[in-house]
Amino acid sequence: MDIERAAARDQAAFRRVYLATADRTHRLARWLLGTSDVDDVVQEVYVRVWDRLPELREPAAFGGWLRQVAVSVILRERERAARRESRDGGSRYLGGVPDSGASQVGLRLDLERAIARLPAQARQVFVLYHVEGRPHLEVGELLGISHHTSRSQLHRARALLKAYLKDGASNEAS
């Protein structure tokens, strides 16, 4: 019901939609970008969603549609940031997930930190494949790499994550 109301330009309904979905969108941006300004990108996602919501034919498909829009906006920002980085010679990429984004301790935080430590491409492949459920062909297309590279980066990511989590566990134990 909120989706239809938001599509009819009801901001209160859109706020509820935003609050119900923002955690997931924020995590997606955090994991894909690993930047310090994830909040801005998330805002951009919802501006686009607001603008295009009237075009959504099936409100029931909103979840998948939102993620399509989010991935599109986030990866576009990734490309822009990469261009800025190569032009300016500097980097806003921290290669890490801000601690404030991970509100809970324990295994979840360990995984957040471990994912933040991954090399950018391996992290993006892991997130698109495992969190977004995209097939390798699509992951490759989205990231501008071959599906073979996507596969090898996924296995690298998983092996690294396993090692990072083991490191974290042994550090805490010592």
Added chain:
Amino acid sequence: MKHPDDVLLSAWLEDDLDDAAQRAWISDHVEVCIQCRDAVQELTALARRAGEEPPEWPGKEAAWELLRERLGGAQPSTSPMRGGTGRPKYKGARWGWRLWLPTGAAASLAVILAALLMRSPASVDPSVLALLAEDAVVARTLESATGSEGAAGSQAVWSANRMISQGVDDLERALRARPGDPALTMLLRRAVEHRAQLLTEMPR
């Protein structure tokens, strides 16, 4: 005993190993090696944990206030395909809109471009040309996607989406140089609409 490393185990899990002998060796090995079986379980658990519900984003209420300010001025895009009901009129086949995109969009962009060139050739940003060229590529991509379902269709649409996004970037840059230019504004609107169509119609 020789053990496969985690990268190999991960590839074995996903059935990504081309070498049949290697696959058989790992399958046999995992049967008898507790250490590698544990490693397989850990690798499997990673995917499950990554898909769990995310933690709460503490800043989302504050971010809403900023977002609300932006929404205040935002207007829904005015798609030529949309009627007064707030729903698209194109209720036909999923890929029905591809019929108008290659022909209508390319033709109208060509007319606009010709008008721009006649008006002031020196002032035309090369990015507009780039968009026109890309639009033709988009049209061809969509044509090739005719009848494609699943990954192939999805891949074609994502490819088109990326090209249009590049065109939007170019046009936004051109508009910053010539704020309010009606032709550029119209082109930008069309490009954004194309992209919105792609995202809305994306195979799921």
